[in-house]
Every structure is written in structure tokens, then in C-alpha cells.
Amino acid sequence: MIDIHTHILHNCDDGSTSLKLSINQIINMIDKGVTDIVLTPHYMNSYVQTDAIIIDKRFEELLIATADMEINLHKGGEIFLNQGIDERTINRELCIGNTSYVLVETNMGEFTPDIFGTLFNLVRKGLKPILAHPERYNYIMNDPGMAEDFMYRDIYLQVNAGSILGIYGKKIEKTAWILLENGFAHFLASDNHCRTDEYILPLAIKAIRNRIDNYTVELLTQINPQKMLNNEKIEYFYLKEQKVEKKGFFERILRKI
Ligand SMILES: [Fe+2]
Known part of the structure; x- marks a missing residue:
């Protein structure tokens, strides 16, 4: 099992508050079957702490502290997209490991213009x-079929385990399942x-295995993440039949997206 989105690099963002906490989380994750963890501290202009030098320093500290453990750590970031893309993103400093893959996020309410x-x-x-x-963006919650628009634009989609488990509310939970069931x-x-000792990825995996199938679990937590770490291409479209109906062209125009 590979976890590609975590905030367990200590003292970088709103995630882990100490090296000890990070180590405890990693021990817990290894115990649950995780082999690789991608460390993705938030990167946004307002987080002064996420300076590249600080992230590098924290990463080195964590590598040393976990040297005897059966875990592979990969450095990355979660880049908040505003209208301008900064040099560090373009220069691949914030990509995952040595790959071309980069994790991004934007406004939770409405999407950033353009x-x-x-x-x-x-x-x-x-x-x-x-x-x-x-699944946490209003635009997609209101019209989950629109997630496919991102795939047509060569954007991959990463669903949160907490969304599947209903941690962020019913609407997000429902949207997350629609995305999974439609290959989005x-x-x-x-x-x-x-924030808790409980590592929830295995709980979400169990729920997906029960409701969809084991192949989907393998694809989303092992096959695709491994391809990503190898910097191999991942198929954008992998389900032939989709059940969700997309809203029409004029409704999309009215949304001004
Ligand atoms: Fe995040």
C-alpha cells in the first residue's frame, strides 16, 4: 500500500507538530501495510515555513530517524494553485520524488478563476x-460528472480516505463514491x-472492497501509485461504462468555468 498524500513531515504546515509524532504515525502506517509514503506539506504563499530549505532539512531529519524502518519516504508538496504559478513548481522542485507528478489543490468553495x-x-x-x-470542491459536489473534464485535460484525481468514510460530511461522501464508481x-x-492516532486508509480500503471490488483498491493504492513513483504514465480513462450523467453544454457555460 502506497500513501501519496500526507502531512506527516514535522513542523512544516498544519500537520505533524513534532518529529516524535511523525515517527509514531509512520510506525502505525508500517503496521497497517504501508510501504511508501509521499510527504506533501502544503505549499502556499502564506505558509512561510514551507520554505524549500526547511522542507529539505525536515526531510533529512525524518530520513535519519526512520533509517532502520521498512519504509520508503518520498518528498513532494501539496501546491495551492492561485492564478500565477511560481518558479519552484515549474522547476519541478515541488514534484513528487524525481517524477513529473505534482499534487495540487485550490479553493474549496469555488474553483480559482481560470x-x-x-x-x-x-x-x-x-x-x-x-x-x-x-470530491471536496463545490463545483464537483454539485455535478460530479464534471470531474471527467479534468481527466480530458490530463489531470489525475486523488480521492481522500476520509471522504469515503464520511468524515467531511454526507455530500462529500456521496460525491467520493460517485467518482470511484465512475472511474473518476x-x-x-x-x-x-x-490529528488522531487512527490511520484511516485501511478503513476506506475495506469500505471500497466491500462496495466496489478489490481491483479498484489495488489500482488506487498500489498499481497507480507505483507507476507514479516510477514516473510511468497512468491511464486517465480506465472504465468503459460510466453511470453518471453530465450536465449539458449550456449549463456549463452558465457556470462560467
Ligand atoms: Fe492535504
């Missing part, structure tokens, strides 16, 4: 953006902020 234009700028630079927790998800990850 979100597709911003993402296209990343794609045309050769990056492979992964949109974190699409490429990754499942914990978005672990170290």
Missing part, C-alpha cells in the same frame, strides 16, 4: 498534475494530518 488555464500551464511544461480531493479517481490517499 483553474483550467492554470493547470494547462503546468501540463504544457511537461508536469503531470494530480488534483487532491476533487486515480488515487486514494489518507491526507493524514496527524
Whole structure:
């Protein structure tokens, strides 16, 4: 099992508050069968702490502290997209490991204006953006079929384990299931902020196994994440039949997206 979205790099953002807490979380994750963890501290202009040098320093500290453990740690970031994309993103400093994949997020309420234009700028630079927790955005909650628009634009989608389990509310839970059942998800990850001792990814996996199938679990937590770490291409479309109906062209125009 590979977890591609976590905030367990200590003292970087609103995740882990100490090296000890990070280590305890990692021990817990290993115990649950995790082999690889991608560390994705928030990167947004207002987080002064997420300076590249600080992230590098924290990453080195965590590597040393976990040297004897059966775990592979990979450095990345969760990039908040505003209308301008900064040099560090384009220069691949914030990509996951040595890959072209980069985890991104945007406003939870409405999408940042020109979100597709911003993402296209990343794609045309050769990056492979992964949109974190699409099910948590109002635009997709109101019309889950629109998640497919991102896939047509070469954007991958990562659903949160907490969404599947209803942690963020019923509407997000319902949306997360619609995305999974229609093949509008490429990754499942914990978005672990170290706020409890419970590691929820296995709980979400169990729920998906029961409601959909084991193949979906394998695809989203092992096959696709491993391809990503190898910097291999992942198929955007993998289900032939989709059950969700998309709203029409004029409704999309009215949304001004
Ligand atoms: Fe996150």
C-alpha cells in the first residue's frame, strides 16, 4: 500500500507538530501495510515555513530517524494553485520524488478563476498534475460528472480516505463514491494530518472492497501509485461504462468555468 498524500513531515504546515509524532504515525502506517509514503506539506504563499530549505532539512531529519524502518519516504508538496504559478513548481522542485507528478489543490468553495488555464500551464511544461480531493470542491459536489473534464485535460484525481468514510460530511461522501464508481479517481490517499492516532486508509480500503471490488483498491493504492513513483504514465480513462450523467453544454457555460 502506497500513501501519496500526507502531512506527516514535522513542523512544516498544519500537520505533524513534532518529529516524535511523525515517527509514531509512520510506525502505525508500517503496521497497517504501508510501504511508501509521499510527504506533501502544503505549499502556499502564506505558509512561510514551507520554505524549500526547511522542507529539505525536515526531510533529512525524518530520513535519519526512520533509517532502520521498512519504509520508503518520498518528498513532494501539496501546491495551492492561485492564478500565477511560481518558479519552484515549474522547476519541478515541488514534484513528487524525481517524477513529473505534482499534487495540487485550490479553493474549496469555488474553483480559482481560470483553474483550467492554470493547470494547462503546468501540463504544457511537461508536469503531470494530480488534483487532491476533487470530491471536496463545490463545483464537483454539485455535478460530479464534471470531474471527467479534468481527466480530458490530463489531470489525475486523488480521492481522500476520509471522504469515503464520511468524515467531511454526507455530500462529500456521496460525491467520493460517485467518482470511484465512475472511474473518476486515480488515487486514494489518507491526507493524514496527524490529528488522531487512527490511520484511516485501511478503513476506506475495506469500505471500497466491500462496495466496489478489490481491483479498484489495488489500482488506487498500489498499481497507480507505483507507476507514479516510477514516473510511468497512468491511464486517465480506465472504465468503459460510466453511470453518471453530465450536465449539458449550456449549463456549463452558465457556470462560467
Ligand atoms: Fe492535504
